[in-house]
Amino acid sequence: MILKTLCVGPLETNCYVLGDEKSKEAVVIDPGGDFEKIERTLKELKLRLKYIVLTHGHFDHIGAVAQLRRATNAEVLIHQKDAFMLSSAGRSQPFLLESGAEPCGADRTLQEGDRICFGQFSLEVLHTPGHTPGGISLVGQRMIFVGDCLFAGSIGRTDLPGGSFDQLMDSIKNKLLNRGDDCLIYPGHGPASTIGEERRNNPFLT
Numbered sequence: 622m623i624l625k626t627l628c629v630g631p632l633e634t635n636c637y638v639l640g641d642e643k644s645k646e647a648v649v650i651d652p653g654g655d656f657e658k659i660e661r662t663l664k665e666l667k668l669r670l671k672y673i674v675l676t677h678g679h680f681d682h683i684g685a686v687a688q689l690r691r692a693t694n695a696e697v698l699i700h701q702k703d704a705f706m707l708s709s710a711g712r713s714q715p716f717l718l719e720s721g722a723e724p725c726g727a728d729r730t731l732q733e734g735d736r737i738c739f740g741q742f743s744l745e746v747l748h749t750p751g752h753t754p755g756g757i758s759l760v761g762q763r764m765i766f767v768g769d770c771l772f773a774g775s776i777g778r779t780d781l782p783g784g785s786f787d788q789l790m791d792s793i794k795n796k797l798l799n800r801g802d803d804c805l806i807y808p809g810h811g812p813a814s815t816i817g818e819e820r821r822n823n824p825f826l827t
């Protein structure tokens with residue numbers, strides 16, 4: 622599988638480009654900004670974008686969604702509880718006013734257990750609320766894309782609208798940490814890690 626991490630937008634969000642070498646089908650997770658950089662990467666890798674998947678609705682993860690959708694006709698997928706954040710109504714939230722992003726609807730909403738298929742690969746949707754009500758993590762083969770739920774050495778903020786510390790800890794402990802220790806974690810910001818590393822050394826979890 623092709624996996625490229627692009628650092629995009631003012632908050633240095635990790636935008637992940639996943640592709641199947643054979644069919645050339647691709648998924649982009651969290652296109653938070655820098656549309657040109659994402660489009661160039663897809664072109665260089667000769668990938669055909671099938672889905673734009675959002676781990677949650679915060680502005681730093683959705684900034685380039687509308688442009689990318691227009692350029693590629695890919696479907697926009699987000700959990701049903703965060704879908705409103707993509708529309709203009711959801712942008713009345715204080716945190717989203719900082720965004721220059723165009724509003725854009727979801728083509729399909731996601732829930733726990735859904736599978737997102739591209740080529741011979743798939744990602745399974747885990748509902749991991751706490752940072753936002755509709756936060757999701759995406760499980761691939763020995764890897765999880767966790768959005769702003771969990772970071773290397775830290776955990777997601779819970780002081781923004783819809784956040785809940787108890788929900789976040791429940792998501793991390795019961796949905797993420799029970800994966801194998803060698804499972805790779807790809808967070809919404811900062812470096813990648815592993816479940817084992819975070820279970821043993823993350824100060825918020827020990």
Ligand SMILES: [Zn+2]
Nearest residue numbers: 677679752769
């Ligand atoms: Zn966030």
Ligand SMILES: [Zn+2]
Nearest residue numbers: 679681769809
């Ligand atoms: Zn973020």
